[in-house]
Amino acid sequence: MAYDFWYWPTIAGRGEFVRLTLEACGIAYRDRAREDGADALMADIADHARGPAFAPPYLGMDGITVAQTANILFYLSERHDCGPSGMKSRYWLAQLQLTIMDLVAEAHDVHHPIGVDLYYEDQKPESLRRAHGFRHQRIPKFLDYFEYALQSEAGDWLAGGRWSYADLSLFHLVAGLRYSFPQRMATLMPGYPELDALHDRVVALPELQDYLSSDRRLPFSQEDVFRHYPELDAP
Amino acid sequence: MAYDFWYWPTIAGRGEFVRLTLEACGIAYRDRAREDGADALMADIADHARGPAFAPPYLGMDGITVAQTANILFYLSERHDCGPSGMKSRYWLAQLQLTIMDLVAEAHDVHHPIGVDLYYEDQKPESLRRAHGFRHQRIPKFLDYFEYALQSEAGDWLAGGRWSYADLSLFHLVAGLRYSFPQRMATLMPGYPELDALHDRVVALPELQDYLSSDRRLPFSQEDVFRHYPELDAP
Numbered sequence: 001m002a003y004d005f006w007y008w009p010t011i012a013g014r015g016e017f018v019r020l021t022l023e024a025c026g027i028a029y030r031d032r033a034r035e036d037g038a039d040a041l042m043a044d045i046a047d048h049a050r051g052p053a054f055a056p057p058y059l060g061m062d063g064i065t066v067a068q069t070a071n072i073l074f075y076l077s078e079r080h081d082c083g084p085s086g087m088k089s090r091y092w093l094a095q096l097q098l099t100i101m102d103l104v105a106e107a108h109d110v111h112h113p114i115g116v117d118l119y120y121e122d123q124k125p126e127s128l129r130r131a132h133g134f135r136h137q138r139i140p141k142f143l144d145y146f147e148y149a150l151q152s153e154a155g156d157w158l159a160g161g162r163w164s165y166a167d168l169s170l171f172h173l174v175a176g177l178r179y180s181f182p183q184r185m186a187t188l189m190p191g192y193p194e195l196d197a198l199h200d201r202v203v204a205l206p207e208l209q210d211y212l213s214s215d216r217r218l219p220f221s222q223e224d225v226f227r228h229y230p231e232l233d234a235p
Numbered sequence: 236m237a238y239d240f241w242y243w244p245t246i247a248g249r250g251e252f253v254r255l256t257l258e259a260c261g262i263a264y265r266d267r268a269r270e271d272g273a274d275a276l277m278a279d280i281a282d283h284a285r286g287p288a289f290a291p292p293y294l295g296m297d298g299i300t301v302a303q304t305a306n307i308l309f310y311l312s313e314r315h316d317c318g319p320s321g322m323k324s325r326y327w328l329a330q331l332q333l334t335i336m337d338l339v340a341e342a343h344d345v346h347h348p349i350g351v352d353l354y355y356e357d358q359k360p361e362s363l364r365r366a367h368g369f370r371h372q373r374i375p376k377f378l379d380y381f382e383y384a385l386q387s388e389a390g391d392w393l394a395g396g397r398w399s400y401a402d403l404s405l406f407h408l409v410a411g412l413r414y415s416f417p418q419r420m421a422t423l424m425p426g427y428p429e430l431d432a433l434h435d436r437v438v439a440l441p442e443l444q445d446y447l448s449s450d451r452r453l454p455f456s457q458e459d460v461f462r463h464y465p466e467l468d469a470p
Binding site for chain 1: 306
């Protein structure tokens with residue numbers, strides 16, 4: 001049975017972390033809002049028939065909703081035996097995924113420091129101020145951590161010899177930061193050779209070739225979590 | 236074997252969500268930084284001997300670190316058979332816990348909208364602006380969701396007939412919001428009878444009586460995630 005996957009149909013957003021895992025693991029799904037539109041998504045959220053989700057992305061299946069990006073990925077990796085298993089790997093990968101999502105939330109808040117209900121243009125001076133700390137303190141602090149996590153494992157991946165959903169997510173995080181802050185990332189990335197190599201290994205994964213070259217992989221855009229405002233970037 | 240629990244020793248913070256579950260489930264732990272001080276915590280994080288944690292809280296045990304609040308709680312509930320089990324409950328409770336942590340992060344960012352490395356006093360105009368949207372859009376949006384989640388279950392708790400870590404966390408969230416925004420919460424809470432009743436049921440849990448009246452339960456303070464700045468509150 002194919003999962004019903006629900007996310008905003010026109011952006012990669014947080015949904016992309018789920019799409020990458022669904023695709024790389026070969027899990028059958030229907031991208032419902034891309035088939036039926038954003039109105040169908042809003043109607044499904046309001047319906048609550050399978051239990052409420054606070055926000056997309058979520059998976060709907062027989063009588064159950066699984067929401068929250070990291071929770072969806074944890075669920076999929078367990079149910080479909082995709083990626084490393086074993087107690088240590090399970091919680092280690094969940095911990096890394098949650099830290100990835102923390103940085104995604106901060107990347108969003110750079111252009112929305114005052115409120116999600118306001119436009120960027122209505123919080124631009126605050127964004128300029130927040131972007132400075134994000135570029136100089138927050139990105140390096142998180143990337144230091146991910147680089148160390150990769151160094152601390154014997155194999156090529158975050159949990160040893162086999163790729164996992166967290167590796168796919170880390171690839172997308174690096175790609176998103178490069179889209180949003182190209183100048184800053186050009187300065188920083190030479191200091192993170194393991195992270196750079198991981199990004200390239202995910203791009204080259206045979207399991208992702210079909211997806212990455214398809215129109216199912218949505219491009220980054222200015223409506224997304226990762227946005228490129230030149231005034232928020234600097235070397 | 237008692238867990239080594241690591242968190243900042245002088246604040247409740249995110250660590251409190253873990254402490255509540257450790258205490259209510261009767262799980263043996265040593266609150267290491269309260270025994271040995273903040274320097275010991277910083278040395279332990281830097282050591283990375285058991286694998287890196289990005290930030291406290293985390294649990295250290297033989298050869299493994301489990302970090303990220305929601306991940307720690309997921310781990311503890313599985314390992315110690317504390318709270319509802321079953322596939323549906325596991326992911327449902329994780330989803331709720333992650334949504335609780337999202338609101339905790341937003342409650343923090345109300346007094347730190349520009350940067351965690353700056354003092355509140357250096358971002359006060361921005362905080363005043365962010366607090367307005369937090370009080371009027373964000374708190375109601377999240378509390379609507381939690382109220383609905385409680386209504387949608389047959390029993391007294393978030394996953395039916397037995398309390399879980401997410402119920403304990405929801406109690407602490409309501410307590411924290413009441414400490415931070417007493418005027419706004421006095422206005423809003425009459426609209427959330429299920430949530431109000433849940434708070435009181437957790438306060439009355441026999442498993443928590445010893446802890447809640449002990450000095451192990453740290454009070455809210457102005458160094459914490461939840462802070463009371465009167466200028467950020469309003470009815």
